[in-house]
Amino acid sequence: MTAGPADASPPADASRPAAPVTDPARLRRLGAADGAARDVIAGLLGQAVRGLPRMRHNQSGPFVFTMRGEPEGPTASGDATRHRAVPAGRSLRYAAIVALGARLLPPDEQRAALGGQSAAELTGTLLPRLAATGPDAVTSLGDIALVAWAAAETGHDGLPQALRRLAAADRPGRGAVYTVDAAWVASALAAARDAGADPAAEHLERSRRRLLDGLRGRALYTHEVGGRGLVPRYRAHVGCFADQVYPVQALARLGDGEAVAAADRVAAAICAAQGPGGQWWWHYDARTGGVVEGYPVYSVHQHAMAPMALLDLAEAGGADHLGAIARGVGWLAAPPETGEPLMPGDPVMTWRKVARRDPRKAVRGARAATTLLRPGWRAAALDRAFPPGAVDRECRPYELGWLLYSWLEDHA
Template sequence: MRPQIEASGEPNGAASDAHRSALVPLSIAGLAKTWNSESRLYDRQLRKRKLDRTFGTENLTGSCICLIGVDRFQAVSQSLPADPRQTLDSAITLHRKRHYVGGFGLLVWANAVTGGVELADLERLADNSLDNMRNVVGMTTMETAWLLSGVLHELNQNWADRPERLARLVLRELHERFVPHAGMMMHAGADGRIKDRARRNIANFADQIYSLQAFAFAAIVLGSEAALKTAIHLAETIVARQGPLGQWWWHYNATRGTIAERYPVFSVHQHAMAPMALLTLQRAGGPNHRNAISRSYSWLNNNELGIDMVDPEAETIWRDIERDESSAVSLLRKAQHLLSPKHLPENDNSPSLKVNFETRPYEWAWCLYAAAIADSANKGRHLA
């Protein structure tokens, strides 16, 4: 039987109308020029102010997020050249070729909200079985949260024993990575890949915020009070550590509940990922973090460098403010985090900073997704 959970109502005034009115058209314009008519994927991005190809697995994960964000913000779907079904088919083919197991959750999510194929058919076409939990325990926490969110959206569309069982198994795995006394998520599970276990206690903001969102989805779909409680605890922790200008810092010591590395501060965290997760938590019955969201947006034009990250002329929001240092120095700092977990950036006096003039397609997509939730737009197949 499908459980129910009482929601606290619509989000009220959490996101600034002025910010949304400025960011939405830029996001639409960005997505239009990064969709590739040949590959039928969102596999181009701005790098050093110029349009270039995406790197690594970004063509797969970014395209899936673009499908999710565009579908959530229905008003934009008709103004983009991309055919969602063609992009989904191309993403499925790409996954089969690349077999990036960690990105499969995003593919499941995109497939569910766009009305794609049956889950069993998706697994067959993408050559990936969700019954292999060994793949799940090897995922980073961000990837595990993606998978939980994807399966929950599938379950919301097609309530059946198998997706429900899968959702509960992945939810349990995600719960095991939460550190109650610190209120944070580890970067990986105890049986994760060696390279991820090596920095298991040094988790990033993506590990925290995608998990928060996934726990909130679990509260909505499964009626899980434990998931809602964890989401509330996690949200309280990261909000308490929000920077003086509304920054969401990049790395945390998950066993201590402290900040491990402040920079880069990413624009997408400020205008999209934090707002969408905190608003989803409210939809699930959690508290209203309106002030944290407002401060999150305000960083875009009230930040450490005193510049506006929103660039109407370039039709984008620039990617981040980061340390102005060499690659060698950056690698040394990362090694310090692993070898000396007591090192805290609060002792770092005013680092030299610069803007990273880059934007990736998924950043615009999550911006639209967050705006649609804030505007209480018709959610269609989406959970929030």
């Protein structure tokens, strides 16, 4: 991803009706468990389709890195501040995630959401980046995997080249890789297999085994698998929420009994640790499954990433965690940490997170160090000194992409 001034597309017509995706099977399931949670997701789906055109870096380029909320003035009642969303940066990674989600929209809605392109055409603009050299070379294994994944799911004829680039980037003996990247590799290869592209059997099995071995002897995933050396020792026992849900999703999509059983164990642990307000916490002790530090709590975890992984798991034959999904969605509607709503409406869908006001992520660092010495050690004084409540007024394109991907997928 590259930071820099954004030449964003003109705002789309906010009065345009929401996408005709009012009753996908997953949303019906959520509604049967919790009607209020269903209404939250249905509203966000419509906002995502309206909001995506505003997040293009330009009409033919990738998506911006973020939309930042800048104060614009008080509301009519004078009791709050309005914010306008200002685009910044650009991101290949986020564009690939948007393509994955937008693929599930009807063709006319894809083009409305993607500035006239289909999801496959958007993917086609990303594929040449994988062949770039020099300063424009894509070196992130996760980015390469996401583009290959998007090529598989959009049916793009550039998939074979993307798979070759992925294999070159993920050669045997590579050593430690970030857990999220390893999960995206497995998901991309599983998607290629399911699309009939026949990825290299050795690469698919190696990616599967890397995830399974990364969990061996632990309750949850740490931040790296396949070796050590990417993470400082004081936090080598810590895994974040993303380190859990992306492997759950990948293992579920691989689909064999051993993989689904491993995904079940991880899902059960994070659901057991879920907060009383439905919070999906951020940092875990991979040795025990306990929470190291809960904040920040991210909106995308609540409405998209947890549902995406847990619904995939249930549909692969694993446990059903629909109640936990509904509680997570409910947190968005009424986060107890702040009186400020996290769903401000157009032009952004949700504000990014609720965090502590601690300088330089001091609480997370301190708790990683103390739990290394004694699992479960919490130093309650840190909660009193740095209570949660700071709202990060950003919205990133991948949040919209994963929302669409989570709820419009239909295995029914």
